[in-house]
Amino acid sequence: MRYAIIGTGVAGISAVEAIRGVDRxxxxxxxxxxxxxxxSRPGLAYLLTGEVQDKSLFPKTREEYAKLNFVYxxxxxxxxxxxxKTLQLDDxxxxxxxxxxxxxxxxxIPLTVPGANLQGVMKLDHLEDARGILKHAKRGRTAIVVGxxxxxxxxxxxLLARGVHVHYLLRGTRYWSNVLDEHExxxxxxxxxxxxxxxxxxxxxxxxxxxxxxxxxVRLLDGRTMKCDMLAYAVGIKPRIDLAxxxxxxxxxxxxxxxxxxxxxxxxxxxxxxxQVYDPLTGRSVLDSLWSPAREQGYAAGLNMVGKHKPYIKxxxxxxxxxxxLTTTIIGAVGNGRDEDLVGIARGDSETxxxxxxxxxxxxxxxxxxxxxxxxxxxLIGAVVMGDQxxxxxxxxxxxxxxxxxxxxxxLLRKDAKIADxxxxxxxxxxxxx
Amino acid sequence: xxxxxxFKTNASRRTTASVGxxxxxxxxxxxxxxxxxxxxxxxxVRGHAWRGEPVKHSECLTCGECVARCPRGVLxxxxxxxxxxxxx
Ligand SMILES: Cc1cc2nc3c(=O)[nH]c(=O)nc-3n(C[C@H](O)[C@H](O)[C@H](O)COP(=O)(O)OP(=O)(O)OC[C@H]3O[C@@H](n4cnc5c(N)ncnc54)[C@H](O)[C@@H]3O)c2cc1C
Numbered sequence: 001m002r003y004a005i006i007g008t009g010v011a012g013i014s015a016v017e018a019i020r021g022v023d024r025x026x027x028x029x030x031x032x033x034x035x036x037x038x039x040s041r042p043g044l045a046y047l048l049t050g051e052v053q054d055k056s057l058f059p060k061t062r063e064e065y066a067k068l069n070f071v072y073x074x075x076x077x078x079x080x081x082x083x084x085k086t087l088q089l090d091d092x093x094x095x096x097x098x099x100x101x102x103x104x105x106x107x108x109i110p111l112t113v114p115g116a117n118l119q120g121v122m123k124l125d126h127l128e129d130a131r132g133i134l135k136h137a138k139r140g141r142t143a144i145v146v147g148x149x150x151x152x153x154x155x156x157x158x159l160l161a162r163g164v165h166v167h168y169l170l171r172g173t174r175y176w177s178n179v180l181d182e183h184e185x186x187x188x189x190x191x192x193x194x195x196x197x198x199x200x201x202x203x204x205x206x207x208x209x210x211x212x213x214x215x216x217x218v219r220l221l222d223g224r225t226m227k228c229d230m231l232a233y234a235v236g237i238k239p240r241i242d243l244a245x246x247x248x249x250x251x252x253x254x255x256x257x258x259x260x261x262x263x264x265x266x267x268x269x270x271x272x273x274x275x276q277v278y279d280p281l282t283g284r285s286v287l288d289s290l291w292s293p294a295r296e297q298g299y300a301a302g303l304n305m306v307g308k309h310k311p312y313i314k315x316x317x318x319x320x321x322x323x324x325x326l327t328t329t330i331i332g333a334v335g336n337g338r339d340e341d342l343v344g345i346a347r348g349d350s351e352t353x354x355x356x357x358x359x360x361x362x363x364x365x366x367x368x369x370x371x372x373x374x375x376x377x378x379x380l381i382g383a384v385v386m387g388d389q390x391x392x393x394x395x396x397x398x399x400x401x402x403x404x405x406x407x408x409x410x411x412l413l414r415k416d417a418k419i420a421d422x423x424x425x426x427x428x429x430x431x432x433x434x
Numbered sequence: 435x436x437x438x439x440x441f442k443t444n445a446s447r448r449t450t451a452s453v454g455x456x457x458x459x460x461x462x463x464x465x466x467x468x469x470x471x472x473x474x475x476x477x478x479v480r481g482h483a484w485r486g487e488p489v490k491h492s493e494c495l496t497c498g499e500c501v502a503r504c505p506r507g508v509l510x511x512x513x514x515x516x517x518x519x520x521x522x
Contacts, residue, residue: 010465043466046505056467059480291464320462320506327505389507393459 001026003305004087004095006077006243007103008032009041010291011272011298013060015101018302020068026306028070029095031077031087036127042291042348044130045151048137048158054127080247082265099267099305102255103298104240106273106289109343111146111233115208120215120230124151124347133232139163141229144218146205148176148341150321150348151234153188157325159232160195167226168192169203169218172340179335179349181361181372184384191324205231236343237289239274252276253345254287259311261301269305271297279314286351288317293350316400317350320392329392332382332399334374362412364419371395371419378406391420394427403430455490456501457512458483469500469509483508 003019005012008030016028032038039057046052065072073095079088080100087095108123110116122133137143137158142165145156152168153175159166174185189199203224208231209217217227239254250256250264254276261269261277272294276285288294293315300312320329333352345351363372369387373380373395379402383395398405405412411422460483469479475493479500482489489500501509 040465040467042464043468046466046468051503051505052466052468052471056471059465059467059484292461315461318461322505327507329507392507393510396461 001098002096003028003099003101004097005030005101005103006032006087007101007105007272007274008034008037008072009103009105009272009294010038011103011105011275011294011301012101013038014295014298015103015271015302015305016068016070018299019306020070022303022306022308028068029073029097030070031073031075031089031095033074033076033090034126035074037072037074039127040291041126044124044127045154045158047127047130048124048133048154049161054131057127077243080243080268082247082249082268085267097267100269101298101301101305102244102263102268102270102274103272103294103301104243104274106237106239106345106347108151108234108347109236109238111205111208111235113205113207115210115215115218118208118210118215119213121208122230122232124155124232124234133158133230134162136230137162137164141165142167142227144169144205144226144228144231145233146231146341147234147236147346148172148339149179149234149236149346150319150323151346152341153192153323155232155234156192156197157322160197164230165196165198167198167200167228169200169205169220170341171202171204173201176339176341177335178337178339178342179330180384181335181363183363184370184372184386187326187370187386188323191326195324234346235341236346237273239276239287241274244270244274252285256285259313260304260309261297261312262304269301271301277312277314280311281314286314287345288350288352289345289347290317290319290350293317316396317352318396318400319348319350320389321348323386326386327389328387329383329385329389329396331384331396332374332380334372334382334384360413362417362419364417371423373412373419375405375409375412378404378409380405391423394423398423398427398430454496454511454513455488455494456482456496456509457488458486458508459510460484460486460508462506463508464506466505468503468505472499472503474499479509488512 043057076090077087108125143159145168204221205218206221207219219225241251244255255270257270273289278285303310316332318331360375372384374382380399385392408426463483
């Protein structure tokens with residue numbers, strides 16, 4: 001039996017662990033086109049700020065890889081032939097498979113404006129991108145950041161940490177408008193300004209200006225020009241579905257899979273950022289770009305590839321991130337609509353966050369410590385916890401485990417409710433009685 | 435998780451030094467390695483987080499560096515049952 005896994009990200013490595021846990025002798029071949037193999041991609045943000053070194057981003061030791069006993073090929077897969085059950089590799093060789101996992105992740109949607117190919121126009125997808133940014137980010141230089149979501153701020157924070165002057169250009173009127181509410185956006189913007197970032201709303205780049213092949217500035221739609229030494233962008237990501245598409249697998253925004261992570265070809269599975277996963281609880285197929293779901297999906301796909309019939313039950317999407325230095329937890333469904341600064345999904349993002357059904361908002365805290373709850377009929381549907389993270393873990397459980405909150409619903413929705421106290425009391429009571 | 439520990443993510447080092455250990459919430463962890471990078475005695479805290487295991491390492495000083503530096507609230511101190519029994 002040969003298992004082939006395309007992609008060396010967390011979904012791929014988890015699949016290897018799952019397969020090896022059951023099948024001690026089957027051959028596992030991992031194929032990846034990132035020269036650095038498996039590393040923490042979210043950790044790239046902390047590499048930019050200097051909180052971690054690049055060698056610290058690699059979670060596994062040589063011994064741990066040896067125990068998993070798999071073949072690693074640093075190849076790009078060019079084509080899947082589902083009839084012959086072979087993969088065409090970039091060194092012209094063919095590799096046959098019995099079971100295949102596509103865990104190819106997603107790529108940063110490129111800028112399409114003139115000048116986007118100039119030296120100094122940068123994204124943050126891979127370790128090599130982060131290294132490139134660090135090479136450019138010299139103290140005293142000026143950078144323009146465009147885009148939205150978490151990665152745009154990670155770029156901003158990383159550049160600030162390196163002593164670069166940052167101008168953050170937003171097409172819309174506030175930051176991350178389809179996940180944060182207006183108050184939360186303003187908190188983040190205020191902190192960015194306090195850190196020295198110059199914010200420009202309703203500002204869209206029409207052209208990136210260059211000299212001798214290098215960025216020197218931008219021209220905006222309204223005709224203004226601005227000088228800069230580099231431009232970093234994060235305008236959304238797109239699942240890498242090209243292989244699946246040319247192999248005629250069912251796709252939508254990502255590769256469509258059932259709850260067993262299986263595509264419409266029973267020998268081909270997909271997991272992680274590339275997979276659009278069916279959720280039996282909601283009947284929807286959604287994309288996430290989150291580390292833990294990618295890990296869980298990879299693991300479940302691996303188990304199913306070895307013949308365990310294990311459904312993947314989608315967990316409530318959660319991210320803990322820093323927005324302008326403020327720790328923020330986002331859980332469940334918290335927003336909706338479109339954000340002018342992003343195309344589709346972003347890194348560290350979930351489509352579920354924008355599937356807000358009927359829910360009433362309860363909120364408290366008006367400085368940096370803020371909690372916003374999305375209160376459904378008997379359950380909490382989502383939460384945003386900014387600053388003080390005391391409530392983050394209990395809310396994660398209350399939302400994920402769908403704990404009935406009808407006893408505190410009125411209390412939460414009361415004008416000037418002390419939400420933190422209500423939740424703490426409820427949680428302690430729940431622990432004692434459950 | 436014991437009630438005593440629920441909201442005490444940063445129990446002081448003094449209380450935990452002899453009777454506590456660091457416990458991860460794997461679901462929050464993105465394996466960035468900040469914990470390992472800051473561990474003064476090079477314990478593979480991240481590996482524990484991956485496996486969802488408490489850092490029951492004989493050499494752990496419970497200095498709290500990993501707990502404090504983790505940007506995602508993955509790690510917390512948990513007191514051992516022994517302590518809870520004697521406290522209650
Ligand atoms: C800067 C940044 C910040 C992030 N922040 C967060 C965060 O705060 N929280 C969070 O939960 N998640 C975050 N994420 C997202 C998280 O990293 C992803 O959800 C996760 O890495 C997805 O894992 P994956 O295995 O599906 O794909 P990936 O990690 O993208 O791995 C896919 C691999 O497949 C390889 N590949 C693709 N096509 C081919 C081919 N044809 N042949 C061979 N190899 C191929 C790629 O080179 C890549 O190595 C962030 C990501 C980035 C980049």
